Amino acid sequence: MRILGIDTSGKTAAVALLDSNTQCLLGQQVVVTKQTHSQVILPMAERLRIDCGLTWQEIDGLAAACGPGSYTGLRIGIAAVQAMAFALDIPCAGISTLAGLAWQNLSWQGLICSVMHARQTLLYAGIYRSDGKTLTTVQPDGMLEQAALQEQLEAFGVPVLIAGDGTDALAEKDFSVPASPSTRLQNGVGICLGAAALDQWQTPDVLMPEYLQLVKAEKDLQHKRNQNLFA
Numbered sequence: 001m002r003i004l005g006i007d008t009s010g011k012t013a014a015v016a017l018l019d020s021n022t023q024c025l026l027g028q029q030v031v032v033t034k035q036t037h038s039q040v041i042l043p044m045a046e047r048l049r050i051d052c053g054l055t056w057q058e059i060d061g062l063a064a065a066c067g068p069g070s071y072t073g074l075r076i077g078i079a080a081v082q083a084m085a086f087a088l089d090i091p092c093a094g095i096s097t098l099a100g101l102a103w104q105n106l107s108w109q110g111l112i113c114s115v116m117h118a119r120q121t122l123l124y125a126g127i128y129r130s131d132g133k134t135l136t137t138v139q140p141d142g143m144l145e146q147a148a149l150q151e152q153l154e155a156f157g158v159p160v161l162i163a164g165d166g167t168d169a170l171a172e173k174d175f176s177v178p179a180s181p182s183t184r185l186q187n188g189v190g191i192c193l194g195a196a197a198l199d200q201w202q203t204p205d206v207l208m209p210e211y212l213q214l215v216k217a218e219k220d221l222q223h224k225r226n227q228n229l230f231a
Contacts, residue, residue, distance in 0.1 A: 001019070001020045001021060001060040001061055001196070002017065002018070002019055002020075002026070002054065002058060002059050002060045002061075003017070003018045003019075003020055003059075003060065003061045003062070003063055003192045003195050003196060004016070004017055004045060004048075004049075004059050004061070004062050004063070004084075004192075005017075005018065005062075005063045005064070005095075005100075005188045005189070005190075005191035005192035005195060006041060006045065006062070006063070006064045006065070006077045006080060006081055006188065006191065007064070007065040007077065007097070007100060007186040007187070007188045007190075007191050008037040008041055008064075008065065008069075008070075008073040008074065008076050008077035008080075009065040009067065009068070009069025009070060009073050009074055009077065009097040009186060010069050010070060010073065010097070010116065010165055010185065010186050011032050011165065011185065012030050012031065012032050012185050012186050012187065013030070013031050013033055013037050013040045013041050013044060014028065014029070014030040014031075014186050014187045014188035015028065015029050015041065015044045015045045015048050015188050016028035016029075016048075016187065016188030016189045016191065016192050017048055017049070017052055017054070017059075017192070018189070018192035018193065018196060020192075020196035023196075025189060025192075026052045026054075027048050027051055027052045028048070028187060028188050028189055029044045029047065029048050029188075030185075030186075030187045030188065031044070032185075036072075036076070037072075037073050037076045037077065038076045041076065041077065041080055042080055045080075045084075056084075056088055057088070059088065059090065060090060061090055061091050061092065061093065061195060061201060062081045062084055062085050062088075062090060062091075062092040062093075063081070063092065063093040063094070063095055063191045063192060063194070063195035064077045064078050064080070064081040064092070064093075064094055064095070064191065064207070065077055065094075065095060065096075065097040065100055065186065065191050066078060066094030066095060066096065066097070066207070066208070066209050066210050067096070067097055067209045067210040067211050067212060068096075068097055068098065068116060068118070068124040068141065068143075068210070068211060068212040068213075069097045069116065069124075071209075071211060074209040074211070075209060078094065078207055078208070078209055081204070081207065082204040082205075082207055083204075085203075085204035085207075086204050091201035091202060091203065092201065092202055092203070092204050092207055093194075093195040093198055093201050093202055093207075094202065094207050094208065094209075094210070095190075095191045095194035095195055096126065096141055096194070096210070097114075097116070097124075097186065098114035098115075098116070098124060098125065098126035098141050098164070099114070099126060099128065099135070099137075099141075099190070099194050100114075100186060100190030100191045100193075100194055101114035101163040101164050101179075101186065101190055102114050102126070102128040102130065102135055102163065102190065103135060103189070103190035103191075103193040103194045103197075104163075104183050104186075104187055104189045104190030104193065105130070105161055105163050105179050105183050105190075106130050106132065106133070106134075106135065106193065107130075107132060108130055108132075108161045108177075108179075109130055109131060109132045110129070110130065110158060110159065110160070110161065111127060111128070111129055111130075111138065111153075111156060111158060111159075111160045111161065112127070112128045112129070112130055112135075112160070112161045112162075112163065113125060113126070113127050113128075113149075113153055113160050113161070113162050113163075113170070114126050114127075114128070114163050114164045115149070115162060115163070115164045115166035115167065115169065115170065116164045116165050116166045117165055117166050117169070118143050118212075118213065121145055121146045121147075122143050122144070122145060122146075123143070123144055123145075123146055123149055123166045123169060124141065124142070124143055124166070124212055125139075125141070125142065125143075125144055125149050125166070126139060126140060126141040126142070127139035127152075127153075127160075134197065135197075139152070141210075141212060142212065143212050143213060146169050146170075149170070150170060150173060153170070153173070153175050153176075154173070154174075154175055156175070157175075158175070159175060159176075159177045160175050160176060160177065161177045161178075161179055162176050162177065162178050162179060163179035163183065163184055164184070164185070165185060167179065167184055
């Protein structure tokens, strides 16, 4: 199965192509850009397809990072995958951004903590265990205070690989092993690997982002409801 993975959840815009039958990475493109992801992600996918010598009809499945991450970025990546999946009549999948970061560091055998900045001292984090071939979830994705996450990781008593843009928050700790520059930020490969491990894929109409915190409109609505409650 040839899987095209897209990640627009953070600072990088990334696409990757994986042949899941051979576990061979066919190609990838990653760029940190000041342009919006909507301007670059589809042209990147098209260039990668051409560079790999494939037609769109030779792509069997599409996957997108579904969160956490940038609200706007996630919507752009998911909308792109939905549009392509509808047009090509192929299945798609939403893969946790944090799980994707862990999958792209699969060669590490042991604990992996994927961590991204949320706001102030809060971090998005998920903890996984890799045996070099697959991942198991130790702690599901969530939003934690930096101090609480540090305490959890220290309690394991073993080295923990740290990946994601929140690596700097934990990089100086004794347990911390920062991921290499090539796999520290989202590169699309983990999204492909995560999708390849799925038993069941989705139709594009049910693919949705998972923010892990309320978007601004939801926060405003919740605040208004609270005001009405105590009025």
